[in-house]
Amino acid sequence: MAWFRSLIRVTGIKSRNRAPNTFSLASLASLSTCTEATNKYSGLGPTVPSEKPRVVVVGSGWAACRLMKGLDTNLYDVVCVSPRNHMVFTPLLASTCVGTLEFRSVAEPISRIQPAISREPGSYFFLANCTGIDGDNHSVHCETVTDGPDTLDPWKFKIAYDKLVIALGAQPLTFGIQGVKEHAIFLREVYHAQEIRRKLLLNLMLSDVPGISEEEKSRLLHCVVVGGGPTGVEFSGELSDFITKDVRQTHAHVKDYIHVTLIEANEILSSFDDRLRHYATKQLTKSGVRLVRGIVKDVKAQKLVLNDGTEVPYGLLVWSTGVGPSPLVNSMELPKSPGGRIGVDEWLHVPSMQDVFAIGDCSGFLESTGKPTLPALAQVAERQGKYLSHLLNRIGKAGGGHANGTNGMELGDPFVYKHLGSMATIGRYKALVDLRQSKEAKGLSMAGFVSWFIWRSAYLTRVLSWRNRFYVAINWLTTFVFGRDISRI
Numbered sequence: 306m307a308w309f310r311s312l313i314r315v316t317g318i319k320s321r322n323r324a325p326n327t328f329s330l331a332s333l334a335s336l337s338t339c340t341e342a343t344n345k346y347s348g349l350g351p352t353v354p355s356e357k358p359r360v361v362v363v364g365s366g367w368a369a370c371r372l373m374k375g376l377d378t379n380l381y382d383v384v385c386v387s388p389r390n391h392m393v394f395t396p397l398l399a400s401t402c403v404g405t406l407e408f409r410s411v412a413e414p415i416s417r418i419q420p421a422i423s424r425e426p427g428s429y430f431f432l433a434n435c436t437g438i439d440g441d442n443h444s445v446h447c448e449t450v451t452d453g454p455d456t457l458d459p460w461k462f463k464i465a466y467d468k469l470v471i472a473l474g475a476q477p478l479t480f481g482i483q484g485v486k487e488h489a490i491f492l493r494e495v496y497h498a499q500e501i502r503r504k505l506l507l508n509l510m511l512s513d514v515p516g517i518s519e520e521e522k523s524r525l526l527h528c529v530v531v532g533g534g535p536t537g538v539e540f541s542g543e544l545s546d547f548i549t550k551d552v553r554q555t556h557a558h559v560k561d562y563i564h565v566t567l568i569e570a571n572e573i574l575s576s577f578d579d580r581l582r583h584y585a586t587k588q589l590t591k592s593g594v595r596l597v598r599g600i601v602k603d604v605k606a607q608k609l610v611l612n613d614g615t616e617v618p619y620g621l622l623v624w625s626t627g628v629g630p631s632p633l634v635n636s637m638e639l640p641k642s643p644g645g646r647i648g649v650d651e652w653l654h655v656p657s658m659q660d661v662f663a664i665g666d667c668s669g670f671l672e673s674t675g676k677p678t679l680p681a682l683a684q685v686a687e688r689q690g691k692y693l694s695h696l697l698n699r700i701g702k703a704g705g706g707h708a709n710g711t712n713g714m715e716l717g718d719p720f721v722y723k724h725l726g727s728m729a730t731i732g733r734y735k736a737l738v739d740l741r742q743s744k745e746a747k748g749l750s751m752a753g754f755v756s757w758f759i760w761r762s763a764y765l766t767r768v769l770s771w772r773n774r775f776y777v778a779i780n781w782l783t784t785f786v787f788g789r790d791i792s793r794i
Contacts, residue, residue, distance in 0.1 A: 348463035349384065349429075351443065351708070357382045357427060358706035360697060361445055361464055363435045364472035365392055365415055368665030368686035370769075372470060373419040375694025380701035382427035383419055384464060388434050388450045390415055393495055395683060396764050397777065399540040401498045402505070403547035404789035408495050410776040413769045435633060436461075438469070440658040443708050445469065467708045468660050468697060471647060472690070475628035475666035475681055484604030489624035492536055501623060506793040508620045509552065512559045524607060525620035526563035531601055531609075532625035533569030535729040538585060540623060541567045542732030545592035549733075551789045566595045566617065574737070576680075576727060578750040581737045585752075588731050628681050634667050642669030643678050650674055651719030653693055660708055664689040679722055692720045728760045736760040 352359050358381055362369050365387035376383055394411040401408050415430050416423040422430045437446040442465075449460040477493060479485040490504070491497050508525040511517070517525075528544055530537045544565050553560040567573070567589065573596070574582050586596060599611040608618045630645040640648040640657055646669035647655060653668065655661040665686040670676040679685045696716060697706075705711040726740035726748070736757035741748035761781070768774045 347461075348444075348447075349465055351465040352382075352467060354707065358467035358701065358708075358710070359384060359427070359465070360468045360470065361386065361466035362470045362472060363387070363445065364474055364665065364667075365389055366472060366474045366665055366686060367392070367395075367683045368474075368690040369470070369472035370413070370415070370418045371687045371690030372472065372664065372694045372697075373415070373422075374769075375691055375698070376419070377698045377701065378419070378421035378425060378428065380698060380706060381468075382425065383421055384428060384466075385415055385419075385422060385430045386433050386435055386445065386447055386464065387415070387430075388432065389494070390430060390432055391495075392418060392769070393493075394764075394768055394773070395493070395536075396767075398492060398495070398498055399536065399543050401495070402492070402501045402540065403543050404502070404551075404791060405543060405547075405784050406777060406780045407790075408499060410773055410780055412495055413773060417770055417772075431464075433462075435473070437633075438471075438637065438658075438661070439463075440661060443467070443469075443660065466660070467706060467710070468700075469662070470693065471655075471661065471663040471667060472665045472686075473631050473634060473667040476631045477624060478627045478629045479624070480626070482601055482604060484606075484609075485601075485624055488604050488606055489531070489622045491624055492540060493628075501621065503793060504621050506791060509556050509559065509563070510793070512562065513556065522559065522562050524618040526559060527617075527619050528563070528565045528621045528623070529609065529617060529619040530565065530567045530623045530625065531569075532627070533567060533571075533573030533575075533596075534625060534627065535574065535727070537567060537569070537623070537625040538573055538589070539730050540625065541565055541589060541594050542592065542730055545589070545594050546732045547789060548593065551791060554788070555791055564593060564595065566597055566619075568597045568599055568601065568611075568617075570598070570600045574729060576744060577729070577737060577739045578741065581739055581750055581752055585729075585731050585737060588733065588735055592732050628666060630667065640671060642671055644669060646678065651676070652696065652716045653689060653720055654716075660711065662693055664693055684725055685722060688722060689720065728756075728763065730757060730760050 360376060360381045360383050362373055362385045370392040373383055391412040391414050397406055397411050400406040401411055421428045433447040433449045435445055436448050445464045445466060447462055451457055451459055477491040490501050512522045512525045530541050548563050552563055572582055574585055601609050602612045603610040608616050610616055634647055639655060642648045647663040647667055648671040649663050649668050650656050651674055653662050653664055655663055666681040669678040700706060700711055705714050724742045728736060728738050730736040734754055734757050737752050738756040738759050739750045765774055765777060768777055
């Protein structure tokens with residue numbers, strides 16, 4: 306951040322030139338100069354016609370990263386604002402919780418996805434949160450991310466944009482249930498997976514300590530997963546494999562106490578074919594996963610309560626019940642699609658704001674378009690990012706890249722989504738592959754070892770870089786030969 310370093314340098318020079326413990330007209334003049342320097346370096350101002358137009362991308366998820374990868378940096382400067390400097394390959398995140406994969410295997414740095422961010426003078430990545438959008442002045446309000454209360458105070462700044470892409474993603478849904486945020490762990494970020502792994506291994510070691518009662522030992526080693534979607538099912542499958550193949554060998558004293566419970570209000574994997582759902586239920590049960598149908602009413606420090614009054618003690622609670630709009634999206638005074646997402650038209654443009662687009666889990670089609678709201682899936686976000694990068698490149702080549710440059714411009718074909726199918730692994734070298742375009746449509750669906758091989762092959766090819774593909778392949782091989790890493794680091 307050259308502008309931020311310049312600010313620090315200017316402020317430091319003024320501080321050294323000021324006499325200690327004195328307050329005079331010279332001090333006032335110095336303070337005034339410092340204030341002017343702070344204002345000067347308080348953000349990125351509007352571009353001029355002789356400069357490349359600036360695309361500001363808020364977010365670093367599937368949609369944002371696919372967009373940045375496809376943008377022509379000969380036409381645009383790219384500025385990314387996000388509280389993380391990497392993209393998470395979420396389909397393989399569950400595997401990192403139990404040591405099947407290492408955490409770096411599923412994290413792709415933004416600078417590798419779009420190298421211009423670290424090379425071009427007008428392109429930047431800012432580790433910050435977006436706090437607001439000023440559509441009238443074409444600017445984004447940001448606040449830097451800090452590492453705890455004892456570090457630097459957050460720095461607030463503004464970025465002027467020519468084109469703004471909102472790709473904020475979504476946050477886990479808790480349905481207002483008390484205690485979820487305090488006691489449950491979500492599974493959407495790398496630090497979530499790290500927390501799950503540390504908690505799981507800690508409970509395994511604590512349960513082996515002399516003096517622990519049988520009841521407490523059973524509680525510590527009870528892993529509860531709430532949510533029967535693909536993420537919850539895949540994590541349950543990985544966990545059951547970990548217990549069967551690794552825990553029984555490395556923690557033989559407590560091998561009979563550890564077990565997994567999956568709680569779902571309806572059917573697990575509701576978007577999959579009925580035959581595949583029954584197969585998954587059978588295989589999970591055979592793997593030792595206890596399936597419970599119920600609705601969580603309350604979550605406490607060491608137990609949760611279901612709607613029928615049943616109390617379920619737990620040592621590890623993982624919450625995976627879907628996603629909803631983030632607080633920033635909820636606070637935006639914009640037309641919303643069903644579900645509270647930012648409303649967009651057929652070209653993924655926010656109709657009420659000039660030069661603003663929204664993609665990924667934070668966006669949805671307005672009811673006026675006649676299109677249904679698309680599911681919060683990685684393939685939807687990736688396809689939207691790819692489409693919008695082509696659209697912005699076409700706008701830039703036509704001379705409409707600068708602010709308000711698309712007035713009256715023909716945008717071309719609208720975005721059309723075609724579902725490619727769904728996959729999920731359920732452990733024990735088995736997986737589900739459902740290639741139907743919708744739940745009602747007909748198409749190929751299969752389960753078993755061949756599906757597991759297809760699942761691994763497909764996701765290995767979808768990993769963004771050859772570096773991470775190599776990491777993933779080597780991790781899979783070492784896990785197969787030597788077992789999972791159970792070090793608590």
